[in-house]
Amino acid sequence: MAGFVSHYTNRLDAKGRVSVPAPFRQALVRDGFEGLYCFPSPHHPAIDAGGNQLVAQIEKRLLGVATLTEDHDALSTAFYGASETLKIDGDGRVMLSEEQRHYACLDNQVTFVGQGYKFQIWEPERFKAHRADAMKRAMDVLAQQSAKAAGAA
Amino acid sequence: MAGFVSHYTNRLDAKGRVSVPAPFRQALVRDGFEGLYCFPSPHHPAIDAGGNQLVAQIEKRLLGVATLTEDHDALSTAFYGASETLKIDGDGRVMLSEEQRHYACLDNQVTFVGQGYKFQIWEPERFKAHRADAMKRAMDVLAQQSAKAAGAA
DNA sequence: TCGGATTCCATTGACGCCCATGAGGTCCCA
DNA sequence: TGGGACCTCATGGGCGTCAATGGAATCCGA
Numbered sequence: 001m002a003g004f005v006s007h008y009t010n011r012l013d014a015k016g017r018v019s020v021p022a023p024f025r026q027a028l029v030r031d032g033f034e035g036l037y038c039f040p041s042p043h044h045p046a047i048d049a050g051g052n053q054l055v056a057q058i059e060k061r062l063l064g065v066a067t068l069t070e071d072h073d074a075l076s077t078a079f080y081g082a083s084e085t086l087k088i089d090g091d092g093r094v095m096l097s098e099e100q101r102h103y104a105c106l107d108n109q110v111t112f113v114g115q116g117y118k119f120q121i122w123e124p125e126r127f128k129a130h131r132a133d134a135m136k137r138a139m140d141v142l143a144q145q146s147a148k149a150a151g152a153a
Numbered sequence: 154m155a156g157f158v159s160h161y162t163n164r165l166d167a168k169g170r171v172s173v174p175a176p177f178r179q180a181l182v183r184d185g186f187e188g189l190y191c192f193p194s195p196h197h198p199a200i201d202a203g204g205n206q207l208v209a210q211i212e213k214r215l216l217g218v219a220t221l222t223e224d225h226d227a228l229s230t231a232f233y234g235a236s237e238t239l240k241i242d243g244d245g246r247v248m249l250s251e252e253q254r255h256y257a258c259l260d261n262q263v264t265f266v267g268q269g270y271k272f273q274i275w276e277p278e279r280f281k282a283h284r285a286d287a288m289k290r291a292m293d294v295l296a297q298q299s300a301k302a303a304g305a306a
Numbered sequence: 307t308c309g310g311a312t313t314c315c316a317t318t319g320a321c322g323c324c325c326a327t328g329a330g331g332t333c334c335c336a
Numbered sequence: 337t338g339g340g341a342c343c344t345c346a347t348g349g350g351c352g353t354c355a356a357t358g359g360a361a362t363c364c365g366a
Contacts, residue, residue, distance in 0.1 A: 007235045011357070014309085019356050059222045079221075090313065092355080114236075115229035117220065132211045137281065138231035140196060143223050145217055164347070168321090172346050243323065245345080313362070316364080322353080 003027055003053060009124055012108050016101065017093045021112050024119060025092050027051075036094055037085035040103045046128060047096075047104050050118035057117055061127060096121075100144035156180055157267035162277055165261050168253065170246045174265050177272060178245050180204075183293065189247050191274070192236035193256045198279060200249075200257050203271035210270065249274075 002052065007019040016090065020028075028036065033051025035149045041048045048054070057078045065072045086094040096106065104110075105123045130142060159173035171190065181189065186204030194201045201207070211232045218225045223257070235263075239247040249259065257263075257276055266277045 003233075005233050007234050013358070018168045022355060042221075043226060044196075061219075061221055066161055087312090091357090093357090095311080113230060113234040115226065116215070120226075120230075131235065134227040134230040135235070136193065137224070137227035141218065142214060145214065150303075151356090166347065166349095166351090170347090175345060238321075244347085246347090248321075307346105307366100309364105309366085310362080311362100313360105314359075317358085318356090320353105320355085322351105324351080325345105325349090327362080329346085330344090332340105332341105334341085336337100336339085 003116040004050070004119040005116070007113045007127075008110060009109055009111045012096070012101075012106060012110050016095050016098075017089075018096065018110050019091070019093050019111075020088060022092065024112060024114070025045040025088065028088075036086040037080060037083060038086060038100070041102070042078055044128060044138055045104050045119070045123075046113075046130075047100050047121040048118055049121060057150075156158075156184075156269045157203070157272040158269070160264055160266045160280075162262055162264045165249070165254075165259060165263050168248065169251070170242075170248050171263050172244070172246050173241060175245065176263075178241065178267060188241055189239040190236060191239060191253070192232060193253070194273060195231070197283060198257050198276075199266075200253055200256075201271055202274060204232040206270040217281070 004024055004027055006023065008024075010019045010021065012018045022066060028042045028051045031051040031053055034057075036049050037051060037054055038045075038047050038049035062072065062075055065075060072112075084097060084100070086096070088094055100106070100121075104121060105120070107123060109124050110126045111122045113122060133153070157177050157180055162175075163172045163174065165171045182202045184206055185202035186208075189202050190204060190208055191200050193199075193201035203284050204279070215225065215228055215232070218228060237250060237253070239249070241247055253259070253274075257274060258279060259274070264277045264279050265282045266273045266275060266280060266287075
C-alpha cells in the first residue's frame with residue numbers, strides 16, 4: 001500500500017499556488033509520475049489527483065466499457081478530457097487553474113485528502129461536512145458487506 | 154498471535170508526545186510496520202491504532218468495492234483520509250496531532266488498550282466508563298453466540 | 307511593452323533527532 | 337537473604353533540519 005494517506009491543509013497564495021504535502025510528493029516520486037494528474041471529481045465539489053496508480057485505475061475502468069459507445073465517450077471525457085496535468089515546481093507547489101478553483105470552491109485554504117491510490121483537493125469547510133457523510137456511507141457499505149458475507153456463509 | 158494485549162497509561166507531555174508502551178512497540182516491530190497507523194475510532198471517542206495487520210484489514214474491505222465509485226471514495230476517505238501514520242521516535246514516542254487529542258479528549262494522560270490486531274488510545278477516565286459498557290456488551294455477544302450455537306446444534 | 311508564469315531566494319515555525327535524568331524492576335553475588 | 341550494580345523504560349528538554357510560505361527576479365508569449 002503506502003499510497004496517499006492522511007490529510008493536510010495548506011494555504012493557497014495570491015498567485016494560485018499551493019504546496020503539495022511532502023508525504024504526497026514522496027508518494028508521487030515512488031509512483032514514478034512527473035507532475036500531478038487531476039480532474040474534477042465526478043461525485044463531489046473536489047479535485048481528484050494522483051499519479052500512475054490513478055491513471056492505471058482509470059484505464060482499468062475504461063476497459064470494462066466497449067469503445068465507440070456513448071458510455072465510453074462519457075467516461076473518457078470525464079477522466080481524460082476534463083483532466084489536467086499540473087507541474088510541480090522546485091518548491092513542491094502546483095498552480096491550480098481558475099476552473100479547478102471554481103469547481104471545488106477553493107478560496108485561500110485547501111485540504112488534501114489521501115485515498116490510497118489517489119487523493120482529493122477540497123475546500124476545508126466543505127470537506128469537514130463531507131467527511132461526516134463519507135463516514136456514515138462507509139459504515140453502511142461495511143455493514144452491507146458483512147450482511148452479504150453472513151448470508152453467503 | 155500475540156498482538157496487542159493488556160493496557161497501559163502514559164503521560165502526554167507539553168509537546169503532545171507520548172511513549173508507546175514497550176510491549177506494543179515490540180509487537181509493531183514483529184509486525185514489520187515502521188511507525189504507527191491510526192485513525193479516529195468510528196464508534197468511540199478514541200483513536201484506533203496498529204500496524205500491518207490493521208492496514209491489511211482495511212485493504213481487505215476496500216478490495217470488495219470498485220475504484221472511482223462514490224462508495225470507494227467514501228471508504229477510502231474514512232480509512233485513508235481520516236488516518237495518520239505517526240513516526241515513532243528513537244525513544245519510542247509518537248506525536249499526537251491536535252485533531253486526535255481533541256477527538257479523543259486527551260489531556261495529560263492517555264491509556265493504551267490492546268485489542269489483538271490493533272489497539273486503542275483513550276482518555277483514562279473515559280476508558281474506565283467505557284470499559285464497563287464494553288464488558289456488558291461482550292457478555293451479550295457471548296450469550297447470543299451460545300444461543301445460536303445451541304439452536305444450530 | 308505589458309501581463310502572466312516560472313524560477314529562485316529568504317524567513318519562520320514545526321517537527322525529528324539527540325542526550326540527560328530518574329524511577330522501577332531484575333539479576334548477581336556476597 | 338539482603339544489598340548493590342545494571343538495565344529497561346518513561347519523561348523532559350535542547351537543537352538542527354526541513355517543509356511551508358511570501359516575495360522578488362527572470363523569462364516568455366501576446
